Each structure stands twice: as C-alpha cells, then as structure tokens.
Amino acid sequence: MTGGANAAFTQGAKEIEDLLLPDIVGRAVDLGAGFGMHALPLAQRGWDVLAIDSSDYLLNELRQRDTSNSIRTECDDLLNFPLYLEGPPNLVLCMTDTLLHLPNEDAVAGLLTDVAQALADDGRFIITLRDYSTTLRGTERFIPVRSSETQIATCFLEYEANRIIVHDILHSWTPDQNKWTQQISSFAKLRLSGSRIKEMLWHAGLHTEQVQQKSGMITLIARNRPNLS
DSSP, X not given: OOSSHHHHHHHHHHHHHHHSOTTOOSEEEEETOXXXXXXXXXXXXXXXXXXXXXXXXXXXXXXXXXXXXXXXXXXXXXXXXGGGOSSOOSEEEEOTTGGXXXXXXXXXXXXXXXXXXXXOTTOEEEEEEEOOOSOOXXXXXXXXXXXXXXXXXXXXXXXXXXXXXXXXXXXXXXXXXXXXXXXXXEEEEEOOOHHHHHHHHHHHTEEEEEEEEETTEEEEEEEEOTTOO
C-alpha cells in the first residue's frame, strides 16, 4: 500500500517530524502500531514506545526491525491499552485510519475517554484519518492504489449511512499460468468527520489544539483540558 517497507518508514518518519515539537521525548503509545511505521521513528528520536496491535504477524516485523530496545510490543485489542501502561504517556498516536476500524461510535468514545484519563498533564493525543464524510458516486468510488509490472491494487468504496465498506482488489500476474489472478477482501470503516471527532474529543475531556486537512487526510492534535482535575 505504501510502496514497500523503506517508503513506509520514510513516510512515517516525515509524519512524526511534522507532528512533534523538537527535542520532546518521553513515554509514547502507538495504537494500532502495525509493523512500526511510526513506532520505529519515535524510538529513533528517543521515545520509550508501547506498540499495541491485534496482529502479532505485523508486530513481529516491528520486533525484527527494532534495534533501539525502547519499544515494548503487546498483541491485543487497542481498546485494552490502559492495561499495559507503565506510567502516564506524554504522547498517544492513533494514526492512518486506525480509529475508523473500531466497531462503532461508542467504542471510539470509550477509547478517547481512556486516552484523556491516561495522558500526562502535558501529553498530546494525535489522530490521523481519511475524511469519508463526503459520499463518492459512480466511478469515483474506484480508487487506484498502486501498480507495478506484476501487481495492480485498487479499492472500491461502498457507502452506508454510518460506515463505509472498503473492497481491496488485487490483480497479480502469474507467469507460470500466463494470466492475471484476482483477490478481493473487504472490511468496514466508520464515517466520522473531523468536526465530529473534535466534538467527541471535547466530551472525553480533551481540547483540540490543531486540525489539519491535506489531500483528504485529517490530523487532530488534542490535549487535556486545563480545568480537569
């Protein structure tokens, strides 16, 4: 999806560099860390990182690439992250549509509340996700993802009232059979606008300091409200 591991880590490092203030380090939690696209760049900057993901396959890739000894991995539902904290985190990340994979808004609200309660006083909560609030129609729903001489990846988006069904279509060239083969998988994402997430953050006890929107991606940076005890 990102063009290979090197491209993914370059992109992840750039996103971390753009999001964080210089010379800030401490405890970080990467929710839905996957293969370490953001956890590894954080560790390289001096952070102690808790990386949690439900896929041990992806976490194993992270472990193999980690040379910092400052990343602790846990294979579990990200909603259970408070069970693994060793102190209030200074940073919590929920990047690249991870929030939208939760089953419903109640689960999102519960996660935001847990983050607010866990964060250190000076901590930040950073969310990035794609804006699916506008319904695409007709051929707009077919999204080219990436192609090479042997593979073509395309997404087809199916819109419902509160969620979107993403169909991943992969065509692969099989030389021994001299033909293209097709694989299709599907999964659901929530449809949450940036304004809706900002509202939910406020109800959870978090103030959104910054909202950015670029190329269909939304970035929200939130902190605990000062009047919270």
